[in-house]
Amino acid sequence: MKIVIQKFGGTSVSTHERREQVVNKILKAKDKGFCPVVVVSAMGRKGQPYATDTLLSLIKEDFKIKNPLGVDLLISCGEIISTVVLADELLSQGVKAVPLTGGQAGIITDDTYNNASILKVKKERLLNLINEGKIPIVAGFQGESESGHITTLGRGGSDVTASILGVALDSESIEIYTDVDGIMTADPGIVSEAFLIEQISYNEVFQFADQGAKVIHPRAVKIAMSGNVPLVVKNTLNDCKGTIITNSVIGESDKVISGITSMDNRIQVTVNYNENNKIYNTLLEEMANNSISIDLINVFPSKQIFTIDNKDIGNFKIVAGNLALVYSLIENCSKIALIGSGMRGIPGVMARILKVLYEEGIEVLQTADSHTTIWCLVKSSETKRAINALHKEFLLDVK
Numbered sequence: 493m494k495i496v497i498q499k500f501g502g503t504s505v506s507t508h509e510r511r512e513q514v515v516n517k518i519l520k521a522k523d524k525g526f527c528p529v530v531v532v533s534a535m536g537r538k539g540q541p542y543a544t545d546t547l548l549s550l551i552k553e554d555f556k557i558k559n560p561l562g563v564d565l566l567i568s569c570g571e572i573i574s575t576v577v578l579a580d581e582l583l584s585q586g587v588k589a590v591p592l593t594g595g596q597a598g599i600i601t602d603d604t605y606n607n608a609s610i611l612k613v614k615k616e617r618l619l620n621l622i623n624e625g626k627i628p629i630v631a632g633f634q635g636e637s638e639s640g641h642i643t644t645l646g647r648g649g650s651d652v653t654a655s656i657l658g659v660a661l662d663s664e665s666i667e668i669y670t671d672v673d674g675i676m677t678a679d680p681g682i683v684s685e686a687f688l689i690e691q692i693s694y695n696e697v698f699q700f701a702d703q704g705a706k707v708i709h710p711r712a713v714k715i716a717m718s719g720n721v722p723l724v725v726k727n728t729l730n731d732c733k734g735t736i737i738t739n740s741v742i743g744e745s746d747k748v749i750s751g752i753t754s755m756d757n758r759i760q761v762t763v764n765y766n767e768n769n770k771i772y773n774t775l776l777e778e779m780a781n782n783s784i785s786i787d788l789i790n791v792f793p794s795k796q797i798f799t800i801d802n803k804d805i806g807n808f809k810i811v812a813g814n815l816a817l818v819y820s821l822i823e824n825c826s827k828i829a830l831i832g833s834g835m836r837g838i839p840g841v842m843a844r845i846l847k848v849l850y851e852e853g854i855e856v857l858q859t860a861d862s863h864t865t866i867w868c869l870v871k872s873s874e875t876k877r878a879i880n881a882l883h884k885e886f887l888l889d890v891k
């Protein structure tokens with residue numbers, strides 16, 4: 493039995509015309525002898541009636557719902573609606589499709605509402621359906637806790653559903669269908685010249701996803717990698733081959749940088765020590781105790797510089813008050829990440845980055861680097877220009 497997971501994102505299931513393309517992809521897989529297990533997201537994006545953002549606005553603005561159990565139950569409905577509608581469209585074409593919640597599909601999680609971890613997958617129900625020649629249409633982004641409540645897996649979590657089912661069912665591949673041709677060298681919404689990466693390793697794509705490329709969820713990449721199941725990212729609306737993500741990438745890329753991504757809503761914090769304030773070794777501990785995650789940390793004898801997410805600024809100000817910190821902030825920053833295993837051991841990459849940004853008149857607020865990634869912090873108002881200039885330097889000129 494050759495199982496393939498086919499996950500369709502929000503825009504792919506948003507209209508009847510798009511769902512016709514989805515049906516085509518499912519039927520094609522079936523014709524090729526695969527047993528498809530379909531995972532769907534909530535229909536559409538913000539503003540559309542059944543999108544997750546719309547359901548979240550019901551919770552936050554209309555009804556001010558606080559009970560986490562109720563919040564998860566409500567936001568899980570977007571995906572459930574998609575399963576019912578798509579399954580019905582398949583049924584009307586004579587295809588035996590069965591809509592299922594994440595729990596009905598056997599996904600068991602802990603009870604961390606809003607960001608649940610998957611504990612196990614009970615495969616029997618899905619396998620029975622497949623053996624009966626039926627196509628399970630599973631609601632992404634959700635599971636069921638051991639006490640029987642619906643939980644959700646965090647934003648973008650339908651990709652995680654796809655990967656966990658792919659590994660549990662030992663599928664041939666996990667196909668992630670979306671509104672772009674695959675993993676591109678940069679977000680095509682930011683860089684119009686971005687082009688498709690045909691093959692890439694789990695590790696590189698994990699870096700991409702972890703550093704802000706929302707085309708795939710980083711947890712989905714980790715899970716697929718753990719089971720060594722190939723991930724393929726494709727466009728629902730065309731037959732482009734897409735991006736194949738595996739461990740073995742055939743043919744070395746001649747590029748130093750494979751792609752560029754960014755993460756906004758960053759705030760740069762500079763904390764200056766004063767004589768009365770012995771926070772040198774305790775500040776970061778205090779931040780961790782208050783669940784503030786930090787990155788781009790530079791520690792100097794007289795100060796510390798790091799970045800935090802915008803959402804943590806309230807907590808930071810409480811910590812700062814308690815410790816009587818002397819600090820300054822630069823708000824509205826973006827962290828640009830240039831990713832590429834090809835940069836390992838190549839001298840002068842940082843020099844080229846700084847030169848390009850200098851020539852563009854873009855101030856670099858901070859940098860950091862690892863063997864495979866270089867980060868630059870810039871003002872968010874300059875991110876688009878910075879990414880385009882860096883993309884031209886590292887990805888177009890060498891193409």
Ligand code: ADP
Pocket residue numbers: 500501502503504533648669670671672674675676677678679680681704705706707708751753
């Ligand atoms: P879906 O609803 O199908 O899950 P997402 O909105 O989560 O779709 O992800 C697809 C979007 O990811 C694209 O529309 C694109 O703007 C964005 N994106 C960001 N970085 C990249 C990248 N490097 N390659 C492709 N798409 C990217």
Ligand code: ASP
Pocket residue numbers: 501502533534544545570632633646647648649650651
């Ligand atoms: N609908 C959920 C979200 O918007 C999950 C997903 O689309 O993957 O975050």
Ligand code: MG
Pocket residue numbers: 501648651706707708
């Ligand atoms: Mg997504």
